[in-house]
Amino acid sequence: MPRMQVVQVAHAGGPLELVERDVPEPSEGHVLVKVQACGICHSDSLTKEGQWPGIQYPRVPGHEIAGVIEKLGADVEGWTAGQRVGVGWHGGHCGHCENCRHGDFVLCENGRVPGISYDGGYAQYMVAPQEALARIPDDLSDIDAAPLLCAGITTFNALRHSGARAGDVVAILGVGGLGHLGVQFAHKMGFVTAAVARGKDKAPLAKQLGAHHYIDSESQNVAEALMALGGARVILATATSGNAMSAAIGGLGVNGKMIMVGLSGEPVEVPIAQFIMRRNSVMGWPSGTAADSQETLAFSALSGVKPMTETFPLSRAAEAYDRMMSGKARFRVVLQPGG
Ligand SMILES: [Zn+2]
Ligand SMILES: [Zn+2]
Numbered sequence: 108m109p110r111m112q113v114v115q116v117a118h119a120g121g122p123l124e125l126v127e128r129d130v131p132e133p134s135e136g137h138v139l140v141k142v143q144a145c146g147i148c149h150s151d152s153l154t155k156e157g158q159w160p161g162i163q164y165p166r167v168p169g170h171e172i173a174g175v176i177e178k179l180g181a182d183v184e185g186w187t188a189g190q191r192v193g194v195g196w197h198g199g200h201c202g203h204c205e206n207c208r209h210g211d212f213v214l215c216e217n218g219r220v221p222g223i224s225y226d227g228g229y230a231q232y233m234v235a236p237q238e239a240l241a242r243i244p245d246d247l248s249d250i251d252a253a254p255l256l257c258a259g260i261t262t263f264n265a266l267r268h269s270g271a272r273a274g275d276v277v278a279i280l281g282v283g284g285l286g287h288l289g290v291q292f293a294h295k296m297g298f299v300t301a302a303v304a305r306g307k308d309k310a311p312l313a314k315q316l317g318a319h320h321y322i323d324s325e326s327q328n329v330a331e332a333l334m335a336l337g338g339a340r341v342i343l344a345t346a347t348s349g350n351a352m353s354a355a356i357g358g359l360g361v362n363g364k365m366i367m368v369g370l371s372g373e374p375v376e377v378p379i380a381q382f383i384m385r386r387n388s389v390m391g392w393p394s395g396t397a398a399d400s401q402e403t404l405a406f407s408a409l410s411g412v413k414p415m416t417e418t419f420p421l422s423r424a425a426e427a428y429d430r431m432m433s434g435k436a437r438f439r440v441v442l443q444p445g446g
Contacts, residue, residue, distance in 0.1 A: 112444070113230035114424040115165040119157020123168075123229070123425040130232050133180035137234050140192060143249035145228030146171030146416075147424075147431040147440040148257050149284070150196070155428070159223050169228030169442070170196045170221040171257045172235075173249040183237050191243040192235075194221055194228070195256035195400045199236040212238075212396050228253075229424055231444045241400035244408040252404055254414040254439035255288070257394065260403040262289035262343065265366045265392035266296060269341040273297030278339040279318070280329075280355050281346030282309045284438045285368060288414055289343050290316040295410040301336060303329055303346075303355060324351065333358025338385075341366060349373025356389070357381065365389045416441045 200215035294317025302313035338360020
């Protein structure tokens with residue numbers, strides 16, 4: 108029986124530990140993926156700290172997986188061994204719940220997440236259901252593909268469904284793991300792109316990523332600065348702060364919409380009169396399906412959108428995880444189980 112190295116969490120709150128296991132066999136409708144790269148996401152703390160109901164331990168975290176199909180289980184159609192594939196947050200759906208019956212697979216009531224519902228990508232091999240697979244373009248590296256499967260798809264999919272059109276002002280609130288990709292996507296989609304972040308430090312980087320305007324939320328009134336640009340058609344809120352979102356919401360122009368993708372425990376305060384008089388709205392956006400992932404990867408390869416990454420070998424996963432959680436990483440940390 109071939110063996111592999113994985114990094115597992117043995118119990119909620121336990122450390123990330125490197126262990127050896129048998130390479131699993133793909134069951135019906137599943138494929139064995141040789142993992143080349145796996146991004147570390149803040150959501151991996153759900154697994155490590157046991158903050159997601161019903162996690163069975165030991166569990167291998169990781170839902171930003173880029174690799175190669177090693178082996179097909181029975182009844183897998185449309186995929187072949189040797190194909191490069193990605194697996195993101197949406198790690199499978201049931202096909203029979205009310206939302207699936209309406210074709211809304213990403214909101215499946217029995218939805219599965221790699222690294223939570225089953226073992227994920229902090230490993231040399233992992234098994235994924237075929238409906239969770241996205242093709243990776245030849246000219247996109249595994250390291251670049253991995254973070255695009257979570258942080259990338261979330262911002263790309265939210266922006267392309269936002270209703271904004273080329274030439275509209277789109278603000279990206281926060282220039283971090285999600286925001287540094289959001290700024291690039293907004294620029295490449297043809298929006299007048301305004302990046303909003305704390306302090307002047309991030310201004311050169313935001314411009315380099317494609318922002319036409321930079322708003323420093325420490326020294327400027329964000330809402331006024333956006334209104335000076337004509338008002339935002341969309342504010343993509345990637346910052347993990349309800350207060351920062353509330354401070355920006357006055358910058359929505361006519362028919363403007365705030366789309367929330369950053370998580371925060373703080374509520375967002377909505378100015379009712381403005382919302383009525385400018386026909387404003389606020390909504391959230393969940394990442395997307397494997398097909399959305401595939402389109403995110405294809406668009407990124409085509410347009411040159413790339414995540415900024417720091418890489419670590421699998422054996423240093425615990426250190427890599429701490430680096431990501433410290434908030435100091437620029438901007439995504441990626442494990443390389445292949446080498
Ligand atoms: Zn994630
Ligand atoms: Zn379902």
